[in-house]
Amino acid sequence: xxxxxxxxxxxxxxxxxxxxxxxxxxxxxxxxxxxxxxxxxxxxxxxxxxxxxxxxxxxxxxxxxxxxxxxxxxxxxxxxxxxxxxxxxxxxxxxxxxxxxxxxxxxxxxxxxxxxxxxxxxxxxxxxxxxxxxxxxxxxxxxxxxxxxxxxxxxxxxxxxxxxxxxxxxxxxxxxxxxxxxxxxxxxxxxxxxxxxxxxxxxxxxxxxxxxxxxxxxxxxxxxxxxxxxxxxxxxxxxxxxxxxxxxxxxxxxxxxxxxxxxxxxxxxxxxxxxxxxxxxxxxxxxxxxxxxxxxxxxxxxxxxxxxxxxxxxxxxxxxxxxxxxxxxxxxxxxxxxxxxxxxxxxxxxxxxxxxxxxxxxxxxxxxxxxxxxxxxxxxxxxxxxxxxxxxxxxxxxxxxxxxxxxxxxxxxxxxxxxxxxxxxxxxxxxxxxxxxxxxxx
Numbered sequence: 141x142x143x144x145x146x147x148x149x150x151x152x153x154x155x156x157x158x159x160x161x162x163x164x165x166x167x168x169x170x171x172x173x174x175x176x177x178x179x180x181x182x183x184x185x186x187x188x189x190x191x192x193x194x195x196x197x198x199x200x201x202x203x204x205x206x207x208x209x210x211x212x213x214x215x216x217x218x219x220x221x222x223x224x225x226x227x228x229x230x231x232x233x234x235x236x237x238x239x240x241x242x243x244x245x246x247x248x249x250x251x252x253x254x255x256x257x258x259x260x261x262x263x264x265x266x267x268x269x270x271x272x273x274x275x276x277x278x279x280x281x282x283x284x285x286x287x288x289x290x291x292x293x294x295x296x297x298x299x300x301x302x303x304x305x306x307x308x309x310x311x312x313x314x315x316x317x318x319x320x321x322x323x324x325x326x327x328x329x330x331x332x333x334x335x336x337x338x339x340x341x342x343x344x345x346x347x348x349x350x351x352x353x354x355x356x357x358x359x360x361x362x363x364x365x366x367x368x369x370x371x372x373x374x375x376x377x378x379x380x381x382x383x384x385x386x387x388x389x390x391x392x393x394x395x396x397x398x399x400x401x402x403x404x405x406x407x408x409x410x411x412x413x414x415x416x417x418x419x420x421x422x423x424x425x426x427x428x429x430x431x432x433x434x435x436x437x438x439x440x441x442x443x444x445x446x447x448x449x450x451x452x453x454x455x456x457x458x459x460x461x462x463x464x465x466x467x468x469x470x471x472x473x474x475x476x477x478x479x480x481x482x483x484x485x486x487x488x489x490x491x492x493x494x495x496x497x498x499x500x501x502x503x504x505x506x507x508x509x510x511x512x513x514x515x516x517x518x519x520x521x522x523x524x525x526x527x528x529x530x531x532x533x534x535x536x537x538x539x540x541x542x543x544x545x546x547x548x549x550x551x552x553x554x555x556x557x558x559x560x561x562x563x564x565x566x567x568x569x570x571x572x573x574x575x576x577x578x579x580x581x582x
Contacts, residue, residue: 167561168211168218168265170311170353171400172503177459179515179562182508183582186525188539193578194524196237196566201231203547203572204258205309207501207559211265211284212568214241215561215568217575218272220258222298226250228259230272230280232287233565242287248276248479253307255549257572260309260351262559264319269335271319279321280339299325302348304370306394309351315365315378322367324349325516329369337556344381345373346580350397352410357403358430359384360424366403370395373420375432384432389418392441399453399467404460407479408434411458413470413497416441417450417482430556431491440482445470445496450482455499455557458513466528472498474532474533488533491526492518495552515562519555520544523578545572 144175156568173178186267202219207365209216215233220226228248232241246376250256253275261273268356270284277295284289293302301308310322318341323355325331329345348370356378365378370391375384389397389410397412408420417440425431440450451458458467466483476485492498498517505511513536516524521542527534548571560569565581 141149152452165564166211167209167563168349169209169314170207170262170264170290171457171559172562175313175353175355177402177457177503179505180507181505181565183565184477184505184508184580185582186509187537188525190227191539191541193580194543194568196577197553198574198576198577199238199240200573201570201575202229202258202401203292203545204257204274204570205260205548205558207487207560208568208570208575209263210406210561210563210568211270215575215577216260216263216265216270216272217570218261219262220248220256221458225249228274228278229272230263232270235568235577238575244276244280244282244287244289248274248278249305250275252474253305254301255306255548258280260307260310264314265313266314266335271312271314271335273308273312273321273505275302275309277308277323279303279312281319281335290336291377293333293338295323295331299323299328301325304349304351306351308349310349310396311353313356314353315356315363320354320365320378320379322349322352322354322369324370326435330354330365330367330376330381332378334400338569340539342381345369348395349394351401352397355401357408357422359422360430364432366401366408368397368401368412370397372474373401373408373410373418373434373436381404384435387418387420387434387436389415391415396454398455402460404479406535407437407460409458409460409465409479410501411451411453411467413452413454414445416448416565417477419479419482421423435441438482450477450484451475454497456501459502459504461528464530465504468492468498468500471496472500474500476528476532485530486532489531490535491516491519491524493552497541497549499555501556517556517560517569518539519557519566521556521571540579542569542574542576544562547572
């Protein structure tokens with residue numbers, strides 16, 4: 141167990157350092173520098189001074205689900221326009237002022253996908269490059285500063301994607317000299333490309349694609365690619381695509397995994413809307429035969445989407461802290477689970493109004509104000525500072541950041557479903573109409 145804990149810690153540190161040239165206060169990929177939902181900046185406000193987060197700048201953009209990312213002084217986001225033709229755009233803005241830096245627009249007619257508000261995957265930045273992935277599988281590698289295209293792929297045309305009903309959504313993962321994509325193609329659920337040239341390096345699995353972004357952990361002294369596909373939770377060699385382990389998490393009704401797998405020491409947790417929760421124990425084999433392994437600790441699944449057990453998350457990725465999992469259930473119920481059993485410790489319905497698919501994105505700050513603050517962006521566009529513990533939800537402050545809009549969801553007056561970025565003591569968030577930058581400095 142100790143070796144796994146040390147390995148995961150090293151993997152997190154290495155992931156942050158591996159983002160080429162990244163500054164300590166960047167947010168260069170999905171869920172932050174180490175892809176773990178941890179914000180490590182200091183000097184942050186402990187309580188909002190008024191009902192609104194102070195806005196530094198705001199710029200108009202089109203609809204889209206993709207959350208912004210921040211890298212080397214630029215903010216990246218993607219959106220969709222439909223007039224005069226259907227197109228997707230990748231946009232870059234100056235992080236300090238909001239002034240446009242560059243943009244790229246390409247024709248992209250949506251077919252075979254629902255919820256057509258726009259691109260889903262956050263742009264991933266590494267080593268001076270920005271990797272953007274569109275809803276229909278258009279993959280681009282840009283010069284991050286200039287916006288020039290270094291290489292590109294039409295994944296749907298090349299890999300015959302069995303298109304998920306909500307399109308391609310999992311954000312690209314940069315690992316070493318590779319960029320890894322959940323494609324869902326013919327015998328190519330996962331595909332790795334050379335990050336510099338775009339040449340395919342390997343393809344793996346015949347699983348359906350899910351919407352969940354892959355992560356890296358370390359087991360048995362090896363880096364392991366962990367992915368929730370549409371059928372299984374898998375651990376692969378990221379260099380070759382060889383499968384180390386696979387555990388069934390097949391869908392009861394449809395492949396609907398969106399939440400990113402989360403890890404704490406030697407435990408890995410996954411959740412999905414219809415399929416409940418699965419906890420795995422990560423092992424490193426024996427002294428004579430070290431090898432990454434994963435064994436089921438528990439599996440909990442309710443009767444249906446309303447009568448849930450443990451956690452049936454739809455959009456939000458949980459936080460896994462010590463022996464407890466904090467996540468958002470199918471109708472917006474904020475819950476704490478005992479990670480050892482899956483038993484519910486408590487439930488709170490004040491953080492976001494209860495509704496089907498109601499959502500909160502949660503980020504933990506480990507460096508400021510005691511290292512126990514959780515920043516929560518709910519779908520009503522509110523930013524909340526809170527503490528989460530086995531004893532309950534403690535709200536410290538709440539302020540309005542962004543208004544809900546209706547392209548992402550035309551119910552309940554609209555939503556804010558895109559994950560924000562936290563960088564430079566600021567928050568960067570988007571809805572269907574604008575990208576805003578809010579000041580969070582003390």
